[in-house]
Amino acid sequence: MGKDYFKRVHRHAPTRMWINNVTREEALFAIEAGAQNCTQNPTYPWKILNDEKDGAAAKALLDELIRADKSDENVLGEFQMRLIAGICEIFRPIHEATGGKEGWVTIQATPIHEDVDTILKWGRRHGAAAPNMMLKIPVTKDGLDAMKTLIKEGRVVLATEVMCVAQAVKLCEAYKEAAAGMVNPPLIYFAHIPGIFDEEMQHQVKQRNIEIDKDALYQAGIIIAKKIHRLLYDRKYDVRMMSGGARGLHHFTEMVGADCAVTINWKGSVDELIALDAPVTDKFSASPSPDVIDELLEKIDDFRRGYERNGVSTDEFETYAPVVRFRNNFTTAWNKCLEYIAKRRVELG
Numbered sequence: 001m002g003k004d005y006f007k008r009v010h011r012h013a014p015t016r017m018w019i020n021n022v023t024r025e026e027a028l029f030a031i032e033a034g035a036q037n038c039t040q041n042p043t044y045p046w047k048i049l050n051d052e053k054d055g056a057a058a059k060a061l062l063d064e065l066i067r068a069d070k071s072d073e074n075v076l077g078e079f080q081m082r083l084i085a086g087i088c089e090i091f092r093p094i095h096e097a098t099g100g101k102e103g104w105v106t107i108q109a110t111p112i113h114e115d116v117d118t119i120l121k122w123g124r125r126h127g128a129a130a131p132n133m134m135l136k137i138p139v140t141k142d143g144l145d146a147m148k149t150l151i152k153e154g155r156v157v158l159a160t161e162v163m164c165v166a167q168a169v170k171l172c173e174a175y176k177e178a179a180a181g182m183v184n185p186p187l188i189y190f191a192h193i194p195g196i197f198d199e200e201m202q203h204q205v206k207q208r209n210i211e212i213d214k215d216a217l218y219q220a221g222i223i224i225a226k227k228i229h230r231l232l233y234d235r236k237y238d239v240r241m242m243s244g245g246a247r248g249l250h251h252f253t254e255m256v257g258a259d260c261a262v263t264i265n266w267k268g269s270v271d272e273l274i275a276l277d278a279p280v281t282d283k284f285s286a287s288p289s290p291d292v293i294d295e296l297l298e299k300i301d302d303f304r305r306g307y308e309r310n311g312v313s314t315d316e317f318e319t320y321a322p323v324v325r326f327r328n329n330f331t332t333a334w335n336k337c338l339e340y341i342a343k344r345r346v347e348l349g
Contacts, residue, residue, distance in 0.1 A: 005277050006034035006270070012280045015256050018263040019270065020244065021047060023054050026266040027090045033274060036094050036102040038087060039136070039158070039191070039244065039263040042111045043333035045080045049340065058083065062341070066348060072341045076334070077110060077122060081129050088130035095132040106158045108136035111330035114318075119146035127155045136160050138327070139167045139190065140318040144174045151178040151186060158242065159190040163197050163322040164306035168228045170314055172237040179238075188239050189261065192228055193326055194221025195245035200322040201300055212299050216292040222254045223288045223296070224306050229258055245326065249273060257282030 006017045018037045019030035021044055030038070048058045061082060065075045088105045095103025107129075109122035123135045123146065135150060137143045138161040147157055159171045171190045179185035198221040205212055225243055232241055241260035246252060246269055253273075255262045264270055296303045302321050305311035312320050 003033060003274055005274050005280075008280045009256055010034055013257050013282060014259040015284075016261045017252070017270070018242065018261050020263045020265050022087065022266055023048065023051055024086065024090065025053060027087055030266055030270060031090070031094070033270060035270075036091075036098075037261070038091055038105045039242075040084050040087065040106055040108075041136070042080070042108050042330040045076060045083060045337045046333040048083055049337065063344065063348060066341060066345050072338050072345070073110065073113075075341055076337050077125075079337075081107065081126060084133065085130050088132050092130070092132055100132075103132050104134040104156070105130070105132055106134045106136040108138075108160065108330075111327055111334055114138060114140065114142060116142045116146045116149075119143060120149060123150050123155060124153075127153075134158050134187075134189075136191075138318075138323075139171050140323075141314050142318075144170065144314070147171075148174055148178040151175060151188065152182070154182075154184075154186050156187045157189070159188065160193075160244075161317075161323050161326055162190050162192045162228075163224075163320060163326070164312045165224065165227055165231065165309055166312045166314075167317055168192065169231065169309065170317075172232070172235070172239045175239055176237070185238075189242050190239060191242040191244045191263070192225055193245035193322070194225050194243060195247035195251045196326040196329075197221040197224060197245070197306065197322045198251075199247055200325045201303060203325075204300060204302060204321070210299050213292070213295060216295045218250075219288055219292055220296055220300070220303055221251070222284075223293060224303075225255065225258070226284065226288065227307065229260065229284075233259075249276075253278070254283050256280060257284035 009015055017035055018039055019035040020039045021041055022030060022038060048054050062079050065078050069075050084105060084107045091103040091105050107126050119137055126133050126135055134156045136158045137147050139159050162168050175188050201220045229241060242263060243255050243260055244263040246264045252262050252264050
C-alpha cells in the first residue's frame with residue numbers, strides 16, 4: 001500500500017493536510033503521512049478517556065486533577081490542556097525546525113461557556129501552556145471580541161465554526177482591525193466547515209421534504225468554500241483559510257487545488273485516502289454550475305443565507321443552524337466528561 005498520497009498533494013498543490021483530534025499514536029502516523037499541524041476540539045477529552053491505549057493514563061491524570069480542584073469545569077479544562085500539551089510535544093520538533101511556521105496544535109476551550117471573559121481566561125492559559133499551542137475560538141459575536149484582544153496580545157489564533165460567507169468576512173475584517181499598526185502581527189487561520197454545513201443542509205432537505213437534485217445538494221458546502229476562497233484572494237486579506245468538519249472523503253479531495261489547509265481525522269479519512277492512493281488532480285478550480293447554485297439558493301433558505309455576503313448578521317452567528325449543529329457535537333462530549341468527573345469525584349471520596 002502506498003503511503004505518499006498526501007505528500008504528493010503537498011508537492012502538486014498548495015493544499016495542506018492537517019490531522020484532526022488524534023491520539024498520540026495517530027499523531028505519529030499522521031506526521032509520517034505528511035501532516036505538519038494538528039487540530040483538536042472539545043470532543044477530545046472524551047475520546048481519550050475511552051481510548052484503548054491512552055485511556056488508562058488519562059484516567060489516572062484525571063483522578064489527580066479531581067483531587068486537586070473542587071471545580072469540575074476547571075478540572076476538565078486543565079485535563080484537556082494537559083492532554084493536548086502532550087500532542088504539542090510530538091509536533092514541537094516540526095515547529096522548531098520551521099521557525100514556528102508549522103507544527104501547530106489547536107485547542108478550544110469549553111463549548112458551554114463561550115463569553116468573552118471565559119474565552120480570554122482560557123486563551124491566555126492555553127497560550128502559555130506550549131509554544132506551539134494555537135487558540136481555537138468560534139466566530140461568534142463574543143468570540144470575535146475576544147479574538148481582537150488576543151490578537152493584539154500577539155496570540156496565534158484559529159477562528160472556527162465558520163459556516164457562512166458573512167462569518168469569514170467579519171473575521172477577516174476583525175483581524176485587519178486588531179492587527180493594524182502591529183509590526184509583526186500573529187498568524188491567524190479561520191476554519192470553514194463544509195462537512196457539517198452539508199450535514200445540516202441534508203437534514204433540512206429531509207425534514208422539510210424539499211425536492212432537490214442530489215448532485216446539487218452534494219456540492220453545497222464546497223460551493224460556499226469556493227466563494228470564501230475567491231473573496232480572500234480578491235480582497236487580499238492576510239488570513240489563512242482552513243477547511244474542516246469532513247463527513248466524506250470528498251471534503252478533502254474536492255478541496256485539492258485550493259490554497260488552504262484541510263483538517264481531517266485519521267480513521268475513516270486519512271487512512272482511507274492513503275489506501276485509495278488516488279491521482280492528485282485540481283478539483284477546486286472547477287467552477288460550480290450557475291444552475292446548481294440557483295437551485296440551492298431557491299430551495300434552501302439557510303444555503304442562501306450562508307452564500308450571500310450579508311446573509312447572516314453578527315448577532316445571528318451563534319444561532320445559525322449549521323453552527324448550532326457543529327457546537328452540539330462539542331457540548332455533548334463535554335457534558336459526558338463533566339458527568340464522568342462528577343461520578344468519579346464521588347467514587348474517590
